[in-house]
Amino acid sequence: MSSTHSSVRREDLRADCNNCFALCCTAFGFSRSVDFAEDKPAGSPCRHLGSNFSCTVHEGLRPRGFRGCTVFDCFGAGQVVSQQLFSGVSWRERPDAQQYMFSAFKIVKQLHEMLWYLFEAQERTYDPDAAHEARELASTIAALIRGGQAELFSTDIGALHSVVRAVLMEISAEVRASYFAEVDQLDSSIAAGVDLAGSDLRAHRLCGADLRGACLIAVDLRGSDLTAVDLLGADLRDARLDGADLSAALFVTQPQVNAARGNGDTCLPAGVAAPPHWLVR
Structure with a gap:
C-alpha cells in the first residue's frame, strides 16, 4: 500500500479517544449556536468533561444541542499528540505544558488532514510521477510529526499546505478530466x-x-452521481445525500459526511462511514 512508505497508514488517521487527553474538548473553543448549546473559550476544558477525559454527555450530544461535537473529527491527531509527542503525560499532570499540547494538536490535526488527502491522491491518479510526488509529500509530513515538538513548531505549515494544495489540484484536474467533466x-x-x-x-x-x-x-443532492466531483473543503452541512453516490467522489472526509444528511442508500467512499444519526429519524 502506498501509504506504508510514509510509515503512517490511512487507518491511523482515525480518532482513538481512549488514547487521547480529550484535546478536542479543551484546545478548541466554540460559541453558542445551532451546533453548540453554550459558549466555551479555547484552551479550557468543556464543563461536561469527566475526570477520565471522557464526555459525560456523549450519548446525548445531539439532543442536548451539541451537534458540532458529533461532526468533529481530529483525523487521529489526538492520540499522536497525547501518546507520542507528549509521552502519555496529560495536560492535567503537566499544566505548564498545556498550551504547547493544545498548539501541537491544532498543527498535527492539519497535517493529518493533509495526509488523508495525499493518500487518496496516490490511489486516484493515473500518473506515476504525480503519485510519487504525493507519496514523497506524505513521507515528509510523517517525518515532521515524528521529529518532535521543536520541529513541529518551527515548520511553516502554511507553506507546506500550499505545496500540498497544488499537488491535490493537479491530481483532481486529471481525475475529473478522465470522467469527461460532465x-x-x-x-x-x-x-x-x-x-x-x-x-x-x-x-x-x-x-x-x-x-x-x-x-x-x-x-x-438526493440520488445524485458525484463520481469524480472534487469536494475538498466543501461545506456539506445539512446537505441531503439520501441515495447519492459519493463512492468515487474526490477528497471526502468523515467530518463532511457527519455534517450532512443521508440514509442507508447513500454510497460513501472507502474509509468513510455513515454516522449513526443518519439511521435515527
Missing part, C-alpha cells in the same frame, strides 16, 4: 468556491465537477 459547462453556478446553499442540484449532471470549497449547506 457538468454543464454553460452553468457557471457549478464551480469551485461558489455559494449554492439551499440549491436543488438533482437535475445537474455533476460527474467531474469542481466543487472544491463550495458552500453546499442544505443543498439537495
Whole structure:
C-alpha cells in the first residue's frame, strides 16, 4: 500500500479517544449556536468533561444541542499528540505544558488532514510521477510529526499546505478530466468556491465537477452521481445525500459526511462511514 512508505497508514488517521487527553474538548473553543448549546473559550476544558477525559454527555450530544461535537473529527491527531509527542503525560499532570499540547494538536490535526488527502491522491491518479510526488509529500509530513515538538513548531505549515494544495489540484484536474467533466459547462453556478446553499442540484449532471470549497449547506443532492466531483473543503452541512453516490467522489472526509444528511442508500467512499444519526429519524 502506498501509504506504508510514509510509515503512517490511512487507518491511523482515525480518532482513538481512549488514547487521547480529550484535546478536542479543551484546545478548541466554540460559541453558542445551532451546533453548540453554550459558549466555551479555547484552551479550557468543556464543563461536561469527566475526570477520565471522557464526555459525560456523549450519548446525548445531539439532543442536548451539541451537534458540532458529533461532526468533529481530529483525523487521529489526538492520540499522536497525547501518546507520542507528549509521552502519555496529560495536560492535567503537566499544566505548564498545556498550551504547547493544545498548539501541537491544532498543527498535527492539519497535517493529518493533509495526509488523508495525499493518500487518496496516490490511489486516484493515473500518473506515476504525480503519485510519487504525493507519496514523497506524505513521507515528509510523517517525518515532521515524528521529529518532535521543536520541529513541529518551527515548520511553516502554511507553506507546506500550499505545496500540498497544488499537488491535490493537479491530481483532481486529471481525475475529473478522465470522467469527461460532465457538468454543464454553460452553468457557471457549478464551480469551485461558489455559494449554492439551499440549491436543488438533482437535475445537474455533476460527474467531474469542481466543487472544491463550495458552500453546499442544505443543498439537495438526493440520488445524485458525484463520481469524480472534487469536494475538498466543501461545506456539506445539512446537505441531503439520501441515495447519492459519493463512492468515487474526490477528497471526502468523515467530518463532511457527519455534517450532512443521508440514509442507508447513500454510497460513501472507502474509509468513510455513515454516522449513526443518519439511521435515527
